[in-house]
Amino acid sequence: MTSARTRIPKPAVLRLSLYLRDLDARGSSVRWISSRAIADALGLTDAQVRKDLNTLGLSGQSGVGYRTDALREALRAVLGTDRPWRTAVVGVGNIGRAVMSYERLQAKGFGLVAVFDRNPALIGSEVAGCIVEDARRIAAVCRAQAVDVALLAVPAAAAQDVADQLVLGGIRGILNFAPVRLSLPPHVAIVSVDLTVSLEQLAFRMSLLAEMKQDAAAGG
Amino acid sequence: MTSARTRIPKPAVLRLSLYLRDLDARGSSVRWISSRAIADALGLTDAQVRKDLNTLGLSGQSGVGYRTDALREALRAVLGTDRPWRTAVVGVGNIGRAVMSYERLQAKGFGLVAVFDRNPALIGSEVAGCIVEDARRIAAVCRAQAVDVALLAVPAAAAQDVADQLVLGGIRGILNFAPVRLSLPPHVAIVSVDLTVSLEQLAFRMSLLAEMKQDAAAGG
């Protein structure tokens, strides 16, 4: 109906999350906001913010800015967090537990409906309001519970096997914490969070800065 | 001395981490590898892999490929994980604990030398081989311990304050798990891992796929 049929650049989708985060941080008492204010808070340019919001079909008001409530609503709709996603967590190790206890999960619409592990000592116990199921039952339980999305927090060696089971279970997306590339059918969305990669990116930037400092000291 | 003075594109740095991960996954028995093999494993093109390795000053051998040991070594050197980084963790909540128990931390050179929290019940207890220090002592302890880098796992509301203390402590980089943008002096590197953002990116992609499916069904 009202959907603007313009392709959103991939880097822009990332920024949309940041816009929403900034809006939420400002609280609901702020009713109007300018592209400049958002840009300054996030280290971007105002033109970029306007372009991004434009591609979503959003319009502001000259001399004033954008209505925060309309903005928030539109961002949530585009990002897909305005509807519920039935969520499963696989792997009740340190990462799995940390993810489950993340309070924003619910707020973003990711309601936990199933938890899996392959450790017999954990199966049957309750974690975050769910009984831990045997990982061998993933496909069946995901179908029965109509699970939409899985948060995958198992060791790298097991990740692909589990992913395959999840796909059999009719899952639509995976947030993968294991440091491996998963091969999945094209109808399954995948986002990866790899701590190893993040550490390396950080080490790279620290090295760069150190190098620059050294160069500055040496060459006039 | 041997450093190639070519700027590495930002997206390329990300890929370097993936090359290294792939190399490690193959094990040390593989001595030579072609750009094609790497590309296929990671869903990239061979030309891209060659370009990337070229910008690092790496050369392969026509008809054979690249030496895996030289490759690994070069990647580690460029990424900066060939040297130790004295590391502190701030925040002993779920995320902090998960990060500390990540076995790859040590392997990547991030040796834990200090842990902080502001909860009196935790201060003085031992976690991951470190005595938990009072968060109010961050600046002093970081100086005394010559901490290079901090893994910041505190609630969003406290993150900027803690970051400021870390900067006072002479830190060079922060891996930030809190869902806020930190403002830091330019000599401090920052990488953020925001679960909220990752969830939204996943929701977006799932929504996109759902939409595409619908469109395919409707329009012939």
Place this chain on the structure above:
DNA sequence: AGTTGTGAACTGATTCACAGCC
């Protein structure tokens, strides 16, 4: 045959700059 190295063409995204609006 298999593979590298790389200029040239291309694609995608960002920035500029300014007309138009309140």
Place this chain on the structure above:
DNA sequence: GGCTGTGAATCAGTTCACAACT
């Protein structure tokens, strides 16, 4: 004065395509 919307210019990164090498 402050702000939006946007075409045009620019910049960055990727892909192509092919000569050169083993």
